[in-house]
Amino acid sequence: MDPVTIGLIVQFALRYGPDAAEALVALFHKTTAPTKEEWTALFAKARAHATAQSYIDEAGGLPANG
Amino acid sequence: MRRLRRISVAVALVLAFSLTQACTSTAAFKATSAAVTAVDLAMHGWGEWVHAGKSTPEQRATVEKAYGAYQAAIDVAEKATFAYYANAEKDPKALRAIMEAVTQAGISVIVVVNSFRTGVPPIPVPTAGG
Numbered sequence: 001m002d003p004v005t006i007g008l009i010v011q012f013a014l015r016y017g018p019d020a021a022e023a024l025v026a027l028f029h030k031t032t033a034p035t036k037e038e039w040t041a042l043f044a045k046a047r048a049h050a051t052a053q054s055y056i057d058e059a060g061g062l063p064a065n066g
Numbered sequence: 067m068r069r070l071r072r073i074s075v076a077v078a079l080v081l082a083f084s085l086t087q088a089c090t091s092t093a094a095f096k097a098t099s100a101a102v103t104a105v106d107l108a109m110h111g112w113g114e115w116v117h118a119g120k121s122t123p124e125q126r127a128t129v130e131k132a133y134g135a136y137q138a139a140i141d142v143a144e145k146a147t148f149a150y151y152a153n154a155e156k157d158p159k160a161l162r163a164i165m166e167a168v169t170q171a172g173i174s175v176i177v178v179v180n181s182f183r184t185g186v187p188p189i190p191v192p193t194a195g196g
Binding site: 008011012015024027028030031032033034036038039042043045046047048049050051052053055056057058059060061062063 | 090091092095096099102103104105107109110112113114116118119126129130132133134140144147151168
């Protein structure tokens with residue numbers, strides 16, 4: 001595994017925890033063809049935040065003076 | 067600085083996946099997953115950046131637009147993916163289209179967010195097709 005990938009995994013683990021990082025590592029090593037269910041889960045993840053605003057809201061919203 | 071490095075790593079990862087992988091369903095899935103993961107990571111950083119009061123309304127509008135285009139690409143990719151599976155004759159070009167739509171829109175989001183957070187204008191991003 002190259003240093004860039006390792007760096008991403010470490011940073012990913014810091015933000016999302018070891019379980020999520022483990023899932024990412026499994027993705028890198030995936031050799032079997034993805035199932036429809038896996039694609040469905042991936043697209044659901046991509047849609048979890050429908051707008052950029054939802055990330056801002058999740059972080060606490062705009063500052064009071066913003 | 068650590069967050070900026072994280073965004074750079076995310077861009078590198080998406081590019082590495084999208085530009086070097088052979089076009090199999092596994093490769094398309096990995097590249098699309100990497101793009102979705104990297105965008106999510108970058109957007110969480112953007113949310114924190116905005117919450118910290120470091121963005122302008124114009125920047126937020128630009129990111130919202132780029133993210134909207136990314137969501138539109140997700141729509142296209144989802145339809146194309148299920149059309150691919152429904153079709154008995156699997157066309158690898160369809161997979162490449164899925165991968166490119168998501169990775170290119172995802173990279174655009176990451177590059178825009180990165181440019182606002184670093185103050186450095188975005189550089190042209192190579193397309194997934196080479």
